Amino acid sequence: MGTAERREAPEDSGTVRGTTTRPDAAVVERAAPASGRREAGGRGGGAAGRETQGASAGRTAYRPLWVEEPARRRRLPDPVRTAAVRAVLLIAVTLIQAMVALLCTLAESWLAFPMVISSVVSTIAATWAALDVWVTRQVWNQRHGVVSMPSSTARALRRERRQARRQERSAQRAQARIRRRGGAGQLSHP
Template sequence: MTGTAERRKASDAGVTERSAMRRVRVTTDRGGPEQERGRGAYGDEQQQGRAPLWVEEPAQRHPMPDPVRTAAVRALLIIAVTLLQAMVAFFCAMAGAWVAFPMVISSVASTVAATWAVVDVWVTRQVWSQRYGVVSEPSSTARALRRERRARRRQERAALREQERIRRRGGTGRLSHS
């Protein structure tokens, strides 16, 4: 239990330290003496020894692969246009405008296209994960079994070739023709 208590104390100290740093940063960035001398909050932070407002960290990985993201953005745009068309068709129908019927027809066609776009996202995601997803390596036992199977097949093929060679020579399978 001492390990857990020590970890808790360490994490509490880390939280306290981080919040104190935030308070210092906020007070110095909001118009302290640096602002009065004409120095901005962004310009001379490294020269003065202050911590920057934020540190840009590169993303560990994209939440989605690029082809899937592209398909998702395309689907989102198509869905947005479809909803807009449906709304315009509804208001035109309520107003009794002549454009209502063509808008309803185009909304139905856009609904089909939006459904297709969503299916495209799903298929693209499946294809990507199948091609580039999990790299599976067979276990050593599977490898050994496969090796044994290959050796057996090789022996069987060699035996068949030997029998075929003996048959071609005209022998009946005997070793001598006495």
């Protein structure tokens, strides 16, 4: 019957008919799981048996193309990622310029000298960009509490937050104690 087969639509009225495409045997073979290669009924066990079984059931089970897995590492912070992208672009441009300078030198072109000069400047800029990634990462870690060293400003911020929480809890306990006593201890009532 070719690549298309006619079947009735699953609607109430049997008069409407639709056209569906039937998967090729190779597609069905790839889509079938490794454990289900042979059918239990003892029929041919090949792609044709599964194909007729899939067509009779109305649909064929396919495996997804990929399975999403959770990330192993956390995403880089935005400033660090921006610096890294900038560094990668500058390094790529530097490598292209170095290659063009080499080819121009081998071809004895007049463009060799300007390309060598520009590739030297680009090398300095790419080194600066790579250092910028490192510095940006260190600054972000220092400010957001990832590094736990005595000189870390994040440690001082955490200490201040802990003291504020302690003061808030002690104020709440004092208010609860006053309420339990029925207002005793207050100089005036609001």
